[in-house]
Structure formats: structure tokens, C-alpha cells
Amino acid sequence: MSTEQAHGSAEVAARVERRWATIAVIIIVMMALLAAFAGIHRATMPQPRVETIDPARLHLSGEFVESNLGSVLEANGNVTVRAIGQQYSFTPACILVPADTPITLRATSADVVHGILIQGTNVNTMLVPGYISEQPMRFARTGDYLMPCQEFCSFGHEGMWGKVKVIDKAEFAGRAKGGGRLSCVGQ
Amino acid sequence: MLVNRKLILAHFWLAFAVFGIALTLGAWQMFIRSPIGTWLSNPELYYRSLTAHGTVMGYVFPTLVAMGFGYAISEAALQQRLVGVRWAWAGFWLIVAGSVMAVIPIALGRASVLYTFYPPLIGNVFYYLGVVLVVVGSWIWVALMSVNLRVWRKAHPGAPVPLAMFANVAGSYLWAWTAVGAALELLLQIIPVAAGLKSTIDAGLARVLFSWTLHAIVYFWLMPTYIAYYTIVPRAIGGRVYSDSMARISFILFLVVAMPIGMHHTFADPQVGAGFKFIHSAFTALVALPTLLTVFTICASVEIAARLRGGRGLFGWIRALPWDNPMMLALAFSFVMLGFGGAGGLINMSYQLDASIHNTQWITGHFHLIFGGAIVIMYFAIAYDLWPHLTGRELIDLRLIRTQLWLWFVGMIVTTFPWHWVGILGMPRRMAYFDFGDPAIAPQALSVTFSAIGGFILLASGILFIVILARGMRAPRADAGPYQFALAVHQPTTVPVALNTHGLWVALMIALTLTNYGYPILTLALSEGTSVPAVYVGAQ
Numbered sequence: 049m050s051t052e053q054a055h056g057s058a059e060v061a062a063r064v065e066r067r068w069a070t071i072a073v074i075i076i077v078m079m080a081l082l083a084a085f086a087g088i089h090r091a092t093m094p095q096p097r098v099e100t101i102d103p104a105r106l107h108l109s110g111e112f113v114e115s116n117l118g119s120v121l122e123a124n125g126n127v128t129v130r131a132i133g134q135q136y137s138f139t140p141a142c143i144l145v146p147a148d149t150p151i152t153l154r155a156t157s158a159d160v161v162h163g164i165l166i167q168g169t170n171v172n173t174m175l176v177p178g179y180i181s182e183q184p185m186r187f188a189r190t191g192d193y194l195m196p197c198q199e200f201c202s203f204g205h206e207g208m209w210g211k212v213k214v215i216d217k218a219e220f221a222g223r224a225k226g227g228g229r230l231s232c233v234g235q
Numbered sequence: 236m237l238v239n240r241k242l243i244l245a246h247f248w249l250a251f252a253v254f255g256i257a258l259t260l261g262a263w264q265m266f267i268r269s270p271i272g273t274w275l276s277n278p279e280l281y282y283r284s285l286t287a288h289g290t291v292m293g294y295v296f297p298t299l300v301a302m303g304f305g306y307a308i309s310e311a312a313l314q315q316r317l318v319g320v321r322w323a324w325a326g327f328w329l330i331v332a333g334s335v336m337a338v339i340p341i342a343l344g345r346a347s348v349l350y351t352f353y354p355p356l357i358g359n360v361f362y363y364l365g366v367v368l369v370v371v372g373s374w375i376w377v378a379l380m381s382v383n384l385r386v387w388r389k390a391h392p393g394a395p396v397p398l399a400m401f402a403n404v405a406g407s408y409l410w411a412w413t414a415v416g417a418a419l420e421l422l423l424q425i426i427p428v429a430a431g432l433k434s435t436i437d438a439g440l441a442r443v444l445f446s447w448t449l450h451a452i453v454y455f456w457l458m459p460t461y462i463a464y465y466t467i468v469p470r471a472i473g474g475r476v477y478s479d480s481m482a483r484i485s486f487i488l489f490l491v492v493a494m495p496i497g498m499h500h501t502f503a504d505p506q507v508g509a510g511f512k513f514i515h516s517a518f519t520a521l522v523a524l525p526t527l528l529t530v531f532t533i534c535a536s537v538e539i540a541a542r543l544r545g546g547r548g549l550f551g552w553i554r555a556l557p558w559d560n561p562m563m564l565a566l567a568f569s570f571v572m573l574g575f576g577g578a579g580g581l582i583n584m585s586y587q588l589d590a591s592i593h594n595t596q597w598i599t600g601h602f603h604l605i606f607g608g609a610i611v612i613m614y615f616a617i618a619y620d621l622w623p624h625l626t627g628r629e630l631i632d633l634r635l636i637r638t639q640l641w642l643w644f645v646g647m648i649v650t651t652f653p654w655h656w657v658g659i660l661g662m663p664r665r666m667a668y669f670d671f672g673d674p675a676i677a678p679q680a681l682s683v684t685f686s687a688i689g690g691f692i693l694l695a696s697g698i699l700f701i702v703i704l705a706r707g708m709r710a711p712r713a714d715a716g717p718y719q720f721a722l723a724v725h726q727p728t729t730v731p732v733a734l735n736t737h738g739l740w741v742a743l744m745i746a747l748t749l750t751n752y753g754y755p756i757l758t759l760a761l762s763e764g765t766s767v768p769a770v771y772v773g774a775q
Contacts, residue, residue: 058725065481065531072527080517081588087513092587096509098683103767106271149415160356160770161438163503163594165663167675172503176439177355177767179505198663200349200592202281202772203354206666
């Protein structure tokens with residue numbers, strides 16, 4: 049191979065390589081733009097705000113006292129669910145919510161790191177002691193869903209399974225009439 | 236020129252011995268939590284095993300492979316006796332001491348916190364000190380790689396640093412900085428609590444610090460594999476590296492962008508705001524770039540080999556490849572697993588899609604496919620390639636080697652594909668058993684059974700691997716000649732300073748880490764009232 053040929057082939061190689069690098073960069077920029085678009089336009093994004101809470105005082109006062117846990121129908125028709133995770137159960141162990149309703153899940157941990165995952169949905173968040181997790185959710189159909197703890201929380205982790213019961217919107221409204229906090233524990 | 240063969244062999248043997256133990260534990264775990272096992276009367280045994288499996292596979296095994304391979308590269312690529320052999324042995328023994336120190340509390344059930352630590356769970360202090368010793372031992376290696384390159388530069392002013400050594404040193408710097416996150420978590424947060432000096436810990440801050448290490452550590456595991464792609468495979472199959480500069484750019488990109496992306500592990504966490512989560516997501520997309528470049532360059536290098544062997548046509552050249560060569564086979568398997576694993580990774584790092592699979596069995600399937608599959612199969616290939624040069628004996632039985640690689644590949648697919656699937660169904664991670672009698676969980680039983688069978692195929696392959704290496708120690712003597720790395724099509728005579736030194740890129744790596752991690756870490760560290768009581772694990 050003469051020097052000239054070698055020089056030519058090196059140029060061809062570099063050109064092909066540049067083309068591929070350009071394609072790769074375009075793919076990556078597209079992915080980032082898509083994520084930004086979906087995040088801003090469709091408001092699908094991980095939890096945006098950071099809220100703190102003292103896990104040692106959860107049971108004494110504030111949002112996560114026992115009498116305030118469960119589902120509540122807000123004045124605007126939305127539902128707020130408050131729950132805590134502790135070794136090795138959720139309170140309430142069975143969460144009752146209506147179908148076709150915007151729901152806000154607010155949860156925290158009383159001891160170690162736990163996680164809430166509702167099977168068959170993309171509801172999935174960590175419970176880190178000291179912080180409040182908030183996640184919007186909406187169930188299209190009624191039914192029962194399993195809600196395992198998805199993070200290792202010590203030796204009883206495998207037994208930490210909660211439930212979510214999605215019922216008809218009107219039925220939920222009927223049950224909520226009496227006020228108080230709803231759950232499906234023991235049902 | 237491999238002079239310190241004993242040192243390198245010691246690293247490899249220890250690496251593969253602990254790998255064998257951890258692999259056995261892994262197979263047992265797959266079995267015991269599947270429908271074919273019976274429920275453990277004491278689930279704690281499962282978490283004990285899981286902690287040992289993760290600690291060995293995450294911290295000890297790949298570190299020893301990177302170190303042993305690093306010493307081999309330093310001697311063979313620089314053609315220079317290793318400087319600081321005593322220090323190297325000190326590093327090795329620190330790792331031995333650290334591993335023993337960590338494993339004893341694990342075996343006693345005093346440190347079943349998993350290799351990811353999970354404060355406020357706190358185990359026995361010696362577990363954490365053992366891990367620290369392992370990391371300190373590996374930092375000696377980092378320093379030695381740097382010193383050896385410096386010595387070589389002095390003797391060869393201005394000459395292009397051989398690609399293998401350039402990449403090796405980049406990998407060592409990446410590791411040094413990557414380990415800092417977990418080191419901060421251990422030294423400032425966990426160890427004071429485990430030693431009884433404090434009783435509270437900020438779990439949110441700990442998770443962010445650990446994410447600093449947890450993602451980039453994967454690229455440290457990956458480095459030996461990528462070095463093998465670029466500098467061993469083309470030589471072993473009779474080809475040339477398509478482009479020396481593109482290889483250097485890929486390694487530099489890993490060094491710079493592998494670091495400031497770890498917070499994609501905390502998308503579902505409440506202690507980090509959405510802004511930094513998005514930044515980390517975007518940077519994670521960027522880390523796909525060096526892999527896309529590598530896939531192109533390696534495929535092109537392989538095509539060169541095929542055409543030199545008389546391959547013709549647009550795709551017809553694939554048939555001309557030396558498929559009976561273990562290196563060719565390992566590369567092909569590695570690429571297939573890298574492709575599937577990489578595609579899964581793009582889903583994990585996605586700002587939106589992550590919620591569907593976060594902390595499900597999908598994640599476990601994903602990193603076993605990437606690390607256990609794409610990366611570890613090349614560790615095997617590296618060992619096979621180096622062995623004759625280290626032992627002075629021939630590895631004769633190529634058929635057995637091919638069988639071992641096939642078993643590993645098939646085993647990994649059978650294990651991880653159903654694993655991904657049950658993850659999509661919402662099966663959570665790290666559980667000692669599942670109630671397959673529950674109608675909602677019953678559909679996952681078959682997939683979990685397949686995974687368990689895959690686990691046993693992997694175990695068979697792992698045993699075969701160790702047998703092949705052990706037999707290689709007693710094979711007839713044969714001179715393998717000097718150890719050589721692949722040449723580029725256009726072997727560089729001069730290389731721009733930026734592609735021949737690491738200083739600028741290390742500075743950029745540190746700067747990007749500080750911009751992407753500095754603010755979240757400072758905010759968390761300075762916020763009051765977020766420290767929570769520690770929860771001690773095991774009998775106290």
C-alpha cells in the first residue's frame with residue numbers, strides 16, 4: 049500500500065466513523081428531548097418536591113398520626129391517601145380508593161427504608177425515613193392489587209405485602225359520606 | 236513481557252475462587268426462593284447469603300480482576316517491569332484481610348444489610364471496615380498504575396501511550412473517584428453509628444452518597460471488558476483495531492460521564508428534587524455514547540479480520556470469522572448480552588419509564604445480564620488469553636472452553652430473560668420467598684423456575700471455568716511468546732496531548748461530579764432534623 053492509498057483509506061475510515069458518531073449523538077439528544085417534553089408537557093416526572101418529617105414523632109402529632117391514615121375524599125372530588133411503612137407492614141394494610149379519580153398518595157416510613165409498589169401499575173416510590181413521598185395515581189378499573197414493599201427492610205421483608213382495593217366511584221363516595229378515613233382493613 | 240506472573244496469578248486465582256463461592260450462593264438463592272425450593276424456616280439465611288453474594292461480586296471479584304489485568308497490561312503494554320511490586324502485594328493482602336474481616340460478620344448473621352448497606356439498617360462495624368480495607372487495597376493499585384505510566388513517560392517523552400495502558404489508567408482513575416461516594420457514606424455516616432459513637436443517621440443523604448458510587452462502579456467493572464474488546468479481540472481473531480483515536484475517545488468519555496449520573500438510581504426517592512433527577516437522567520443518556528462508538532469500532536475491527544480471512548459480501552463476511560476461536564465466541568456472546576442489557580438500561584435511566592420497573596426483579600435481571608453476562612464472559616476470555624503467558628503452559632482443550640462459554644451464555648439468557656419478565660409483572664426484589672399460592676403471584680411461578688434452572692446452568696459453567704484454569708496449571712509446558720496487544724489499522728505515531736494524557740479529563744470528571752452532586756449533597760447535609768434513629772441488625 050502506498051502512502052497516498054493509506055492516507056485515502058484513513059480519510060474514508062474517519063468519515064464513516066464521524067457519520068456514526070453523529071447518528072449516535074442525534075439518538076441521545078432525541079432521548080433527552082423526549083424525556084423533557086413528556087416531563088413538562090404531560091407532567092410525567094419523578095417526585096419534584098422535597099418534604100421532611102421526623103419519623104420518631106409520626107405517631108404523636110401531624111399528618112401521619114394513626115387517626116389520619118387512610119383515604120379521604122377532598123372537597124374538590126380528589127382523593128388523598130396517607131400511609132406509613134414500618135417493619136414489616138403498611139398502615140393501612142389495605143388501601144381503599146375509587147376508580148377514575150385523581151388520587152394523591154402521601155406516605156413515609158417510621159423506621160428504615162421501604163418502598164411502595166402497586167403491581168400492574170406504575171405506582172412505585174421509595175419510603176425513606178425523614179422524608180415524605182408523594183405520588184399521583186389514577187386507577188382505570190376496579191379490582192384488587194397487591195402492594196409489596198419493594199426495598200429490603202431487614203429479615204421480615206418477604207412478608208411485607210399490602211393491598212389496594214379499587215372500588216366504584218359512587219360506592220366510594222357513599223362510604224366517604226360519614227367523614228373519617230377509609231381503608232379496607234379487615235374486609 | 237510478563238515478569239511478575241505470580242502477582243497477577245494470585246489476583247486472578249483469588250478473584251475466581253471468591254467468584255466460585257459467590258456463584259454457588261447465587262444459585263442456591265435462585266433455587267430456594269423459586270417454587271421448586273421449599274420455604275426457608277429462617278428467611279434471615281437468605282439475606283445473609285445475598286449480602287455475601289453482593290459484597291463478593293460487587294466489591295471483591297471485579298476489583299481483583301481489574302487489578303490483576305491492570306498489572307499484566309502495565310508490564311506487557313509498556314514493556315517495563317512493574318514498579319512498586321511490594322506495594323502491589325500489600326494491596327493484595329489488604330484485600331484478603333478486608334474480605335475475611337467482612338465475611339465473618341456476614342456469616343454470623345451480624346451484617347445482613349446487603350452490599351448496598353441501606354442505612355438506617357446498621358450491621359456489625361467489622362463488615363464495613365472490611366469493605367473499606369478492600370477499597371484501600373485497590374487504591375494502592377490505582378496509585379501504582381499512575382506511577383508506572385509516569386516512569387514509562389519519562390523514558391519515552393512524547394511517545395503515544397499504548398492504548399491498553401491508556402485505558403487501564405483511565406479505568407483506575409474512574410475507580411478512585413467512584414469509590415469516594417461510598418467511602419464518604421461509610422466513614423462519615425455509617426461507621427460512626429456502627430461503632431456506637433452516634434445513634435442517628437441521615438438515610439436520604441446516605442442514599443445520594445451511595446448513588447455516587449453505585450452507578451459508576453459498573454463502568455469500573457466494564458473497563459477490563461472494553462479493554463479486551465479493543466486490545467485483545469482484534470489480535471486474537473487476526474484483525475486490526477479500526478481506529479485508535481476513537482478507542483481513546485470512548486475511554487475518555489467513560490471517565491468523564493460515568494460519574495455525574497448516579498442519581499438515576501434515586502428517581503423514586505423523596506429526598507432529591509426533580510431538577511437534579513432530570514440532569515442525571517440526561518447525563519445517563521450521554522453515557523450510551525461511548526458504548527455506541529465502541530460497538531461500531533469493534534464490529535468494524537471484526538469485519539477487517541473477516542475480510543482478511545477472505546470474507547465477502549455485505550454480511551457474508553460474518554461466516555468467514557473464526558467461530559471456533561473462544562475469543563470470537565466470547566465477543567459475540569458479550570455483544571448480544573450487551574445489546575439486550577443496554578436496551579434495558581435505557582429504560583431504567585428514563586425519567587418516565589423507570590417508575591414501571593424500579594426495584595422490581597427487572598433491575599436484578601438487568602444488571603445480571605450486563606455485569607454477569609456481557610462483562611464477566613469477557614473476564615473469562617481475558618483469563619483464557621492470559622493463562623498460557625502466566626503459567627508457561629498451553630490451554631489445550633478449546634472444545635471445553637467453547638462449551639464453558641456456551642453454557643454461560645445460555646445460562647445467563649435462561650436466568651435473566653424470565654427475570655426481566657416477572658419484574659414487569661411487578662415482582663419485588665430481595666425477598667426470601669414468595670407465596671406462589673396467591674392467585675396474583677401464581678403466574679410468576681413458571682418464570683421464576685426457569686430463572687432457577689438458568690442459575691444452575693451458570694453454576695455448571697462457573698465450575699467448568701475453574702476446572703479449565705486449574706488443568707491449565709498442570710498442562711505441558713509451552714512458550715507462548717511475548718504477550719501482545721492488537722494493532723490499529725493506522726497505528727498512531729503521534730497522538731494529540733488530549734488523547735495521550737488524563738489530566739484534563741480527570742479535572743472534568745471531578746468538576747462535573749461537583750456540579751451534579753455538590754448542591755444536592757450540601758443541601759441534604761445542611762438540612763436539620765433529617766437524621767433518623769439507627770436500626771441495628773442481628774443479635775447485639
